[in-house]
Amino acid sequence: MPELPEVETVRRQLQPLIAGRRVTGFNVLPGAERLLRGRSSSELDSLLRCSRFTTVERRGKYLGLNLEDGQVLVVHLRMTGSLRFRPRGYEDESFTRAVFNLDHGDQLRFVDVRKFGTIDLVDRMEEALPELGPEPLSDDFTIEAMWHALRGRQQPIKAALLDQRNIAGIGNIYADEALFLSRLNPEAPAGSLRPAERRALHAAIRQTLQDGVSHGGASFRDYTDVDGAEGEQQYFVRVFRRTDEPCDDCEATIRRIVVGGRATHFCPKCQPVRQRTRKVTSNRPRR
DNA sequence: CGTTACCTGAAA
DNA sequence: TTTCAGGTAACG
Numbered sequence: 001m002p003e004l005p006e007v008e009t010v011r012r013q014l015q016p017l018i019a020g021r022r023v024t025g026f027n028v029l030p031g032a033e034r035l036l037r038g039r040s041s042s043e044l045d046s047l048l049r050c051s052r053f054t055t056v057e058r059r060g061k062y063l064g065l066n067l068e069d070g071q072v073l074v075v076h077l078r079m080t081g082s083l084r085f086r087p088r089g090y091e092d093e094s095f096t097r098a099v100f101n102l103d104h105g106d107q108l109r110f111v112d113v114r115k116f117g118t119i120d121l122v123d124r125m126e127e128a129l130p131e132l133g134p135e136p137l138s139d140d141f142t143i144e145a146m147w148h149a150l151r152g153r154q155q156p157i158k159a160a161l162l163d164q165r166n167i168a169g170i171g172n173i174y175a176d177e178a179l180f181l182s183r184l185n186p187e188a189p190a191g192s193l194r195p196a197e198r199r200a201l202h203a204a205i206r207q208t209l210q211d212g213v214s215h216g217g218a219s220f221r222d223y224t225d226v227d228g229a230e231g232e233q234q235y236f237v238r239v240f241r242r243t244d245e246p247c248d249d250c251e252a253t254i255r256r257i258v259v260g261g262r263a264t265h266f267c268p269k270c271q272p273v274r275q276r277t278r279k280v281t282s283n284r285p286r287r
Numbered sequence: 288c289g290t291t292a293c294c295t296g297a298a299a
Numbered sequence: 300t301t302t303c304a305g306g307t308a309a310c311g
Binding site: 002003006061076077078079080114116130162164171172173174217218219220221222223240262263 | 303304305306307308
């Protein structure tokens with residue numbers, strides 16, 4: 001569920017809370033063993049015990065919790081996961097799947113209704129990451145870098161934005177929002193964008209992700225921050241989950257279709273289908 | 288490329 | 300009761 005802005009919100013909150021804190025124990029609750037992807041709770045417990053957290057990094061939708069001995073705890077929240085920092089004596093919470101006990105009795109809890117989330121412990125963060133495209137909020141995410149990731153692709157632009165190998169961190173909310181802001185039809189072939197459209201999309205991606213971070217992420221259902229609080233970005237969306245509501249800009253009715261297997265929301269008047277004027281000539285091989 | 292599976296609860 | 304869900308990997 002959480003996308004780049006939600007994960008970045010967690011990163012920013014978590015780092016000052018756990019930096020310098022020592023792990024006194026770790027355990028996965030019964031029925032959630034898959035979270036560790038084949039490793040055992042006791043194995044992780046012995047590897048983590050007595051180590052101190054330092055900084056927290058983010059790459060796409062992945063969090064990297066660095067430990068002073070060089071290990072990195074790589075966490076992916078998937079659809080419903082959340083990391084919660086809870087002080088000593090805080091009440092138990094439903095759907096807690098794993099607990100990091102910290103010094104002074106505080107806990108870092110991994111709460112995840114659907115149990116899709118993952119936790120890996122590695123020596124370098126990259127070891128736990130799949131192939132990921134550029135960071136859309138970094139300085140090197142230029143229009144050219146974006147186009148390099150999209151050119152030659154026949155797939156719908158919506159699907160291309162969701163593919164983490166193209167650009168890291170965009171999910172269903174921010175893909176729909178970025179396409180609305182740039183007035184692009186979600187089904188337009190990714191490789192068909194003209195220069196003006198590329199510029200618009202690039203600006204829209206950065207704008208919508210930055211807005212999401214500014215508002216502490218979007219809580220449509222399960223997302224909460226490190227304190228269990230909701231974000232505010234859901235109050236600012238232009239199309240996401242606003243099916244049958246009037247468009248803010250033109251009053252046309254927002255539609256919901258399925259693109260690349262995902263619910264897709266758009267304004268048919270602001271984001272019309274355009275005639276292709278430029279053929280896709282090459283398919284860039286993916287390594 | 289699109290579809291299915293992974294899980295569980297909330298909403299329709 | 301059925302459908303749907305901020306994600307991704309594994310299918311065909």
